[in-house]
Amino acid sequence: MRTRDADRLALFLLLTPFVLWIGLLIVLPHVGVVLLSLREKIAPRVFEYGLGNYVAFLKEPIYLNTLLRTAVMSLLVTALALLVAFPVAFYIAKVARARSRAALLLLCLVPLWVSDLVRAFGWIVLLRETGIVSGALQALGLVAGPVELLYNDATVVVGLVYTVVLFMIVPLVSTLDGMDDSLIEAGFNLGGSRLTVLRRIVVPYAMPGIVSGSIIVFMLTAGSYLTPVLLGGKTSMWFTEQIYDQFITRFNWESGAAFGVSLLIFTSLVVWIGLRLTGQQLATTVARR
Amino acid sequence: ETLRLLTWGGYASDEVIKAFEKEYSDIKVEVTLSNNEEMIAKLRATGGSGFDLAQPGFNRIKAAHVEFDIYKPLDLSKIETGRFDPIMLNRVVASTSIDGKVYAVPHLWGTSGIMVDKTKAPDLKDWLDLCDPKYKGRTSMRLARTILVGSAFAMGEDPYAAYGDLKKYQEIMSKVADRLIACKDNVKAYWRGGDDLSAMMLSGEAVASDTWDSTTFKIFAQNKNIVYVPPKSGAVGWIDSFALPKKGRADDAAYKWINFVTRPEIAALMGAKTGAVTAVKGGIDVMPADKKEAIKAAFTDADIANIKWAAVIQPGVEDIEGKTLERIKAATAK
Amino acid sequence: MPSDLACQDVSKRFGRFLAVDGVSFSVPGGSFFSILGPSGCGKTTLMRMIAGFEEPSGGDILIDGRSVVDTPPNRRNVKMVFQHLALFPMMNVGENIAYGLRCRGMGREEIRRRVTAVLDRIGLPGVAEKQIHQLSGGQKQRIAIARCMVLEPDVLLLDEPLGALDLKLRERMKIELKLLQHQFTTTFLYITHDQSEALVMSDRVAVMNHGRFEQIGTPQELYHAPATAFVAGFVGDSNRWDAAVVRTDGDRIAFATTSGEGMIGHWAERSRRPAIGDRIAVFVRPEAIEVRRSSAEPVDGGEVNRLSGTVESILFNGAASRLLVRTANGQIVEADLPQSGAAAGIAQGEAVEVAWPAERARCFLAEGRAP
């Protein structure tokens, strides 16, 4: 039939850019990275295939610890971001008047307007020992001398939460937006207290948004570089830093690739466990916007 | 024609570029800022293309080239070698010759040592004085090979001599690592860029740090109390050189640039800008007065004699150093 | 013992807009009270004040004589069935019904017992485990009511609960709701814009317009003795003609419609009197109009209004069929289609005579706009 052929042609035409994109920019490069990670350097310009890079990775506690540390901190950041974002998202979606909603949401996107670099830069200006916050605290007489607020894990967490919080707010707002106000009203009407309504109605309803926000935030955090590097203290190693180091200061692409693959596998595992625990699916949660 | 320079911050100031472009109006200069490690990383990634002239430290050229095949030999006949300080030139040529071909000529040299705010830390004299508990939380370092090498010298070892013997080198580095880990509490933060450091020093957040002499000279202009101290166990000397990336497209322009910046008047301009000394004859003498003064104030002749000139890095050394640095970074302070 | 509900001069202002304007009424315990009005007249706002979701700008709300305006919504024993039901999609049927009981801290076993009992009561035993989306519209409806009734509320509020259902189901649920109310003997306050729902189910109905109550009465009173033009037009079908007063004689007035027919009608407004020349609106119900073939011999039916015309169109709808008659002056008169007797079988285009008594033509001052 004519329409069948036309349909098939249309499908083909639509499939082509998709396949080119996903194939050339995602799938093949990742296959390439995996292959590269399996190359072991024996001598300058001499390689052979094997698991040596992974063995080296697993044998070196520094790398493993860094990976774990990155994961734990990322989870912490994710949890904090959720905690910080939820009331704000709820406010935007449910409490704010319809008119101010768009403006507030736009304001939430403020950090997106500038690069990581500028954000980190801003935090440095604010938090350094001779920075604004320290100065303000001294001026207020709250502290006797200058305080160093930079270069520790707490700062890294604050900076990371800052960087990612909007990726939590946006999905939360969009799920909460879809929630009929009358569900909340019904919750009260049937005798529920504020807490009951929150726990039994609002949070379960927002679950897809919570999960999708958490996934994106976790992945972004685990993959972030500048914030932990620039704000981090003496001991704060971030796993992406290791990857960059392998590639950029050690020019050891093979082990860098192995690190990258390990990071991907590990974080995917965390996400998979998260999806399992909450009974959600990647395609449906993340794509639901 | 475009000359794509891969170089250090400050090595190709706008002033110099303007002067160059004025003279060679058909050449446009494009600068990518980098450092030793990234230069190699970039050239490795591009397979030696993408840049026409690179300026890595002379000691890191050979190993990188052997491993990644990223440079092409220089045609010394196109360079006015007569202008160079022969000692510097020989040092570089000797260290970067492979199979009789020369891969680099020197450009700027300087030393790494310690920057000290002399009003706040008058008695800080050697690398490991940075670990003096008196200055707890008030010193800084850059986690890079300089501090490793410097500390090794300060601990009485000779790391350069161990380059040929990786096992020995590993031992030295382990010791250094232990020492620096123990010192971690003393350090306020490890600096990464000149910016970090100058902000910390100028604001008084830190009183001392390891650094390049040139950086100190720049800061000296802002605060005369901040001076460069060549460490007792020897400053670490470095020479940044010129090398041609393997697939550079503008070799002629590159040679022109090399010959341009080694002219005395340009060398003076460079020196003023960077605080590093040009590897031309009488490099120090062409420096502007204040820089010359700073250098003279910093170095006695004995200090100059005591400079530990970087040795050529052998394959494998960087791995050991990298791991050591990671160990230090990851360790929790005691 | 069912509770009574009373509103005293309740108002609600949104900015400069007065959504509810001094409404007073009281509902005796156990009765079925409806508020009927067009979209946007303030019905939902009034109900939300009773439930506690809005604070009145003025007036008082009393349950069993005690003011509840300071009681937060989750403490008022006034339960509400929402317009779109608001069943919790993340809970199954049983959990939905148990929600309120859990909020009261009741024991598991007791909750289970009561949920089962109420499901039996609404005729849906055994659906406790089903998910909400597995229910049909009518079943959801009943679950929403059960979810409230299991809490034994003083008053049950229902906000157009049948609005989302389809036609046939709505007809059935109308009757079912009324029977449910008999069963639970709770006070029902019902909101609707569908006059047939209000008339069929309620003991008393308030007709609301622009935030005000136009009339409160039994369905019969509203239908047979509307107090205002708005009520006359909104409750039940009517012919509505604009006219001018020609002569008055007590409650009996003569008038001329805009298309020029002269008729006699009955003054229906208590509070005002007509003057000659006043513009009025006249309402005549189609069932009040008798249709005869013009050829038939004239009968003296006691009526005073008698017009001849031709059948413009027949709107067949079974027992509720109508005729559109166009008079010589072009006036359209809608009358019930005679289904038996001499006038049965009238066809389109036929010449007919329409007639009705003066008492059935209710006249009001014409300020209320057409509904």
Next chain:
Amino acid sequence: MPSDLACQDVSKRFGRFLAVDGVSFSVPGGSFFSILGPSGCGKTTLMRMIAGFEEPSGGDILIDGRSVVDTPPNRRNVKMVFQHLALFPMMNVGENIAYGLRCRGMGREEIRRRVTAVLDRIGLPGVAEKQIHQLSGGQKQRIAIARCMVLEPDVLLLDEPLGALDLKLRERMKIELKLLQHQFTTTFLYITHDQSEALVMSDRVAVMNHGRFEQIGTPQELYHAPATAFVAGFVGDSNRWDAAVVRTDGDRIAFATTSGEGMIGHWAERSRRPAIGDRIAVFVRPEAIEVRRSSAEPVDGGEVNRLSGTVESILFNGAASRLLVRTANGQIVEADLPQSGAAAGIAQGEAVEVAWPAERARCFLAEGRAP
């Protein structure tokens, strides 16, 4: 000259599900044909095949005798008014109406002229510059029709176009649509699940169920002589009782309802005959049932079914009020409330007698489920 439309044995299969099952009908040019059926019975699917959005799995569709199944939808001169109107929100009213003319490549000036003309025709002159969202529901409705009519289609398809309107407006639009059709004299094919719409507007109606046509006829035929149990239940209100055949005597059959009442009815199914013991469904319209006070002296009205009971409930709805009578056996009988005569004023709880003639109790084999 309006065109006729015919479907011959048209079917549509979605996977294994047969949405439309061998439907045949023909609509004479210029007439108003409705398809009436419950939700999901396949009405929209059938219409989409006629418009060309779905390909029939079998059968043929003819316009003026020529098959159109191979004509792509944008070449068929069959225009459609969509269920939710599908007016283009990014264009104003004038652009919406001009869209089809532009597609035909008509000149600017000519388009402007025609748009103005059609807007006049539908009684909305001067709205061409308005945005769609500035229109009221009824206006949108008319614009959607104008957008099609300006193209002078062979056939106009309307898919439940009144579904989204509110009650009072729907009543008005019903009449208006019918008058519009008279004006344009185009063939209308109208889909609805609201029997009153179909009855009031159509020349002929097809009743559809589960993908099949159960009956095609004039509104009167469907109402007064339903051919199947489904039609009897779906068209107009009815009492529906399940019963078993006790005795047959030609078309007259005696049966007993499930609650035990013995009655006499009329066999209404042409294609099948009942046997004793067969389960049947009996339909009696409320208006066929006469209600008398039990105390009143018996009248011989010619009816054969006569039950006594008490008034369970009065469903007051003005002229369309109903009584629910519960017989001694517990059978519920719904009858029109007598508004005049001896039985007027019957109250809840009163003892009454209900009676109706055998011919008005239509009996069918009980396989069709209750609508």
Next chain:
Amino acid sequence: MNAAEPRSALLRVCYGGYVVLFFVYLVAPLAAAGVFAFHDSEFAALPWRGFTLDWFFGTAEPRLGMFHDRRLLVGLANSLVVGLIVATAATAIGTTNAFLFERKDFPGKRILFVLMVIPLVIPGVILGISILVFASSIANALEDRLDLELTFLRPGLVLVVLGQLSFLTTITTLVVAARLRKLDGALEEAALNLGAGRARVLATVTLPFLRPALVAGFLVAFLVSFENFNTTLMLVGSDAPLTITMYDRMVKGGSTPVLNAVSLFLILGSGLLALASILLQREPTRPAATTNEA
């Protein structure tokens, strides 16, 4: 009043206060970075030494203002070029993807959909290195076998564009698909029914309907491309976009408040862009009365 809002005044104030505090948190570092753009000193640190516009308009070292700093301007130009190309390409592919997943049925659709979503959750570094490695290995292979030197496969703006495209396409796809899902199929059918051909339907109905999503997708892609660091760092060659230029300046050269000036410039620029997008996308406001009928 709103049921979601706390009833008690105290709680309401606390809640409102929290939200305000949150927005202060969001704005603080940007404001801090912005303020020092006017600092009359060569260091962006306290103590405050006075106000100057040198960091924008200064013409000579050491106070070279951003509008005279050639490298920053080149970086800005590179960023703009990359941003425009990436945003255009991502929006185009995102649109075809949206049609593919919303309108077509084909075997393996679910898997491909998951594949489509995945780039969103791959760390940027890994995207960067994977493309770097892939492009290098092709380039090396071509060079070894065919002696063909394809410079665009070496780090440089082309790879930067490809790297950013890899994950931005997912974002634009999701944005456009969400809008496409909202498009009532009846609108397109109505257009067909009124006699329009497929292409005309696309041009007059579908694309106009998608326009807000296309604009949004384009802007988001542009902004994210502009600020991207992680992926770009791995792929950058000799001509760096602005973020990389700034990073190099910060870490390798000495930074001056000129970086603050650039930051402020970016904040204002993207702020205006975001605002413009909101204004562009605002649907005609509907009178309350007519919305109910839809």
